[in-house]
Amino acid sequence: MNKELDLELQDIFPDDTEIETLKNVPAPIQSKEVVVEEAEIIDITPTVAPSDAELERMAEEDFKYARKQVKDAIDATKHVLDEAEGFAAGSMDPEVLNSFSSLVKSVTDGSTKLLDLHSKLKAFKKKDKSDAPVDKSVTNNTLIVTTADMLKMVKKELNK
Numbered sequence: 001m002n003k004e005l006d007l008e009l010q011d012i013f014p015d016d017t018e019i020e021t022l023k024n025v026p027a028p029i030q031s032k033e034v035v036v037e038e039a040e041i042i043d044i045t046p047t048v049a050p051s052d053a054e055l056e057r058m059a060e061e062d063f064k065y066a067r068k069q070v071k072d073a074i075d076a077t078k079h080v081l082d083e084a085e086g087f088a089a090g091s092m093d094p095e096v097l098n099s100f101s102s103l104v105k106s107v108t109d110g111s112t113k114l115l116d117l118h119s120k121l122k123a124f125k126k127k128d129k130s131d132a133p134v135d136k137s138v139t140n141n142t143l144i145v146t147t148a149d150m151l152k153m154v155k156k157e158l159n160k
Helices: 002-012 016-023 052-091 094-130 147-159
Strands: none
16 A cells, blocks of 8 residues: 555656756746836816817807818809719710719718708707706605604694
8 A cells, every 4th residue: 555655656746857857957048128218197086077168069069161162062062963964964974974873973972961950950959958967956855753752743843
């Protein structure tokens, strides 16, 4: 039984020759000093949401910008349309007529977008006015008393 234990221990622990080979293993590589550069400090303070007046001003600016872009696109397309009208009428080529009709459609779509911008701005302004501050606070009054105290309070109220 002792022999079996010795055999198992030999499997687990290295013998003297294995220990000698481990002594000959080179030392680990020495680590080099690492220099950390200074990092940029980033300000992470929370931003304040814009006020209602600021939001309205921004919406007005965006509306003016979008309106100008749509109008410029319509004007440019109308200019090309005026130039192409004579050519399309004289050509009677199906591809030319198809291109001309696409130009007419893009002018119409641009005009529709311009009207949509106006209705969206009107709805935005109306929404701002209807969003009056509403008090949404809830007050929960909790009274913790015994039934005897409750009866006393009721009798007191009835006697008044």
